[in-house]
Amino acid sequence: MKISTAEMYKISLPLRSPFKTSFGQMTSKDFILLVLHDQNGNCGYGECSAFATPFYTEEFRDSAYLLLKDTLLPALLNQELAAPDQLAGLFNKIRGNHMAKAAIDNACWDLFAKRQHQALAKAIGGVKRQVTAGVSIGIQPSPGALVAAVSTYVAAGYQRVKVKIKPGADYAYLKAVRDQFPRLELMADANSAYTLSDAATLQRLDALKLLMIEQPLAADDLVQHAKLQRELRTPLCLDESITGLAAAQAMIQLGSGRIINIKVSRVGGLSAAKQIQALARANQLDCWCGGMLGSGVARAADIAAASLPGFTLPNDISSSQRYFEKDIITPEITQENGKIMVPTAAGIGYDLNWAVIHQYATETATI
Numbered sequence: 001m002k003i004s005t006a007e008m009y010k011i012s013l014p015l016r017s018p019f020k021t022s023f024g025q026m027t028s029k030d031f032i033l034l035v036l037h038d039q040n041g042n043c044g045y046g047e048c049s050a051f052a053t054p055f056y057t058e059e060f061r062d063s064a065y066l067l068l069k070d071t072l073l074p075a076l077l078n079q080e081l082a083a084p085d086q087l088a089g090l091f092n093k094i095r096g097n098h099m100a101k102a103a104i105d106n107a108c109w110d111l112f113a114k115r116q117h118q119a120l121a122k123a124i125g126g127v128k129r130q131v132t133a134g135v136s137i138g139i140q141p142s143p144g145a146l147v148a149a150v151s152t153y154v155a156a157g158y159q160r161v162k163v164k165i166k167p168g169a170d171y172a173y174l175k176a177v178r179d180q181f182p183r184l185e186l187m188a189d190a191n192s193a194y195t196l197s198d199a200a201t202l203q204r205l206d207a208l209k210l211l212m213i214e215q216p217l218a219a220d221d222l223v224q225h226a227k228l229q230r231e232l233r234t235p236l237c238l239d240e241s242i243t244g245l246a247a248a249q250a251m252i253q254l255g256s257g258r259i260i261n262i263k264v265s266r267v268g269g270l271s272a273a274k275q276i277q278a279l280a281r282a283n284q285l286d287c288w289c290g291g292m293l294g295s296g297v298a299r300a301a302d303i304a305a306a307s308l309p310g311f312t313l314p315n316d317i318s319s320s321q322r323y324f325e326k327d328i329i330t331p332e333i334t335q336e337n338g339k340i341m342v343p344t345a346a347g348i349g350y351d352l353n354w355a356v357i358h359q360y361a362t363e364t365a366t367i
């Protein structure tokens, strides 16, 4: 297949409520929608999920926009691609910038699947009819407010809840949730807010029977994570640390944790996500699919990824309504009893909702 033109849309979708992590608060999801066209009138959709500022990874939305417009998309146009796996070769002189590359990788997979009249999940090797949803809850003003938030999502059907933590908003918050919901699949995500000197605080969490603690230490601290894992019963899960296959290999060798959060965008797209889950599976590590408060286009790729056999734990994939009043896809993503059906229609299995895109687009480019 050959890509003949590309369109990009910078979009700012307001969040229904602010989302607070250990590094700050977000009130809208700013992202790039990428539409790729082939010469036969097919199009593929991808999202670049990089945040507005580089707090989570080095990339940010506008750095990705420039790189896509001036470098990555011009290198892609009119090249013959047998399959999306070949994109890595095309971009091997551009280091990092995984979220920009993921937009292209995912859009190529969508297009590739549509050309074969196949669902995206099937095209990448997915095997599940439904994937397990999960909700991620930002830091709340008090343990009581957190329990109230968790109750709303449990009532909506979610069976796995992730809670953002930081020093001072950890044990008491999680204990309040555990007391109220003794059997809930509960986990915590620290987004690197701790250091090894906090090991005693994190050891207290062992009593709360968490599914895992996600990314307690810095992104480049694989050795320290291995030390911490030896001091904890609760499995550690790495998110920010896993930039690609090599980092996953290092984590496995060092014992830096037992679970990988594979974020499709962080690792460079579905092609890389597929490789990492295969490596994890061969080494008996559990994986699940994380999110970037993405729009439906990102979540559709996440659902396809989560249908792969190596994704063994509940995901941060929620309904469109969890974050947005209106999503940019139709139909919107819904969960029932904590499950999301994997679409069977060709490609990502959702159409774009152009009215919403035009309402929230702030800049567009055609390449």
Ligand code: OSB
Pocket: 021, 056, 135, 136, 189, 191, 239, 290, 291, 292, 293, 294, 316, 317, 318
């Ligand atoms: O670490 O997974 C993270 C949101 C912002 C920054 C980092 C993270 C998150 C989430 C959101 O947890 C998960 C989702 O998209 O539902």
Ligand code: MG
Pocket: 189, 191, 214, 215, 239, 240, 261, 290
């Ligand atoms: Mg995380």
